[in-house]
Amino acid sequence: MSAADFGRLIHLSKKRERAKEDAEKQKQKLEDEAKKITIEISEKFTPHSSNKEEMIKASTVGLVTLDEMKQKNKELLRESDHIITGKKHHKEKHPERHKSKDEVKVVQKRILSFNPDEEEEETPIVLKKRVGMDPTVDTSFLPDKERELETIMKKEELVKEWRELQEKEKNDQVNVSYCYWDGSGHRKDMK
The missing domain is CATH 1.10.287 (Helix Hairpins)
Known part of the structure; x- marks a missing residue:
């Protein structure tokens, strides 16, 4: 067998492997679609x-x-x-968020009242500087207690408003006009 024939055989075997992989992918895709369709159908016919x-x-x-x-x-x-x-x-x-800000500050301010070296030197307290905030950045995706409370209040108001509308519609009187024929026409109203 020559080198060209050997190269051709390798090329054909790789081509067959690629075709086999493509067939497997298509088969898997069809199975996934079939599962999806059966799930959708079962959801449509649930009570x-x-x-x-x-x-x-x-x-x-x-x-x-x-x-x-x-x-x-x-x-x-x-x-x-x-x-x-x-x-x-x-x-x-968030039950752990109920600590007051004063408690957190007290915890941060605790420093040793004595120096283990018995020296009178005071080490300067280094304040942590906050990194500046960019006001142009969108922070709507971040958790915000005020925003959450606001959305809950809006939901409660909408639910209350909807319930009031439902009660109002239930308590409204409906006037039904009807007619019947027994040799002459009769028209009546009923509430």
């Missing part, structure tokens, strides 16, 4: 009963008065409002 409905069903066994039902419904709405606004999670999120 949409809310957690609230399940909680109401679980808590109301047997005959329940209207007042009890309304009370349980209000409690569940409050819970869902807290979930929506994230109010409960915000308090539990």
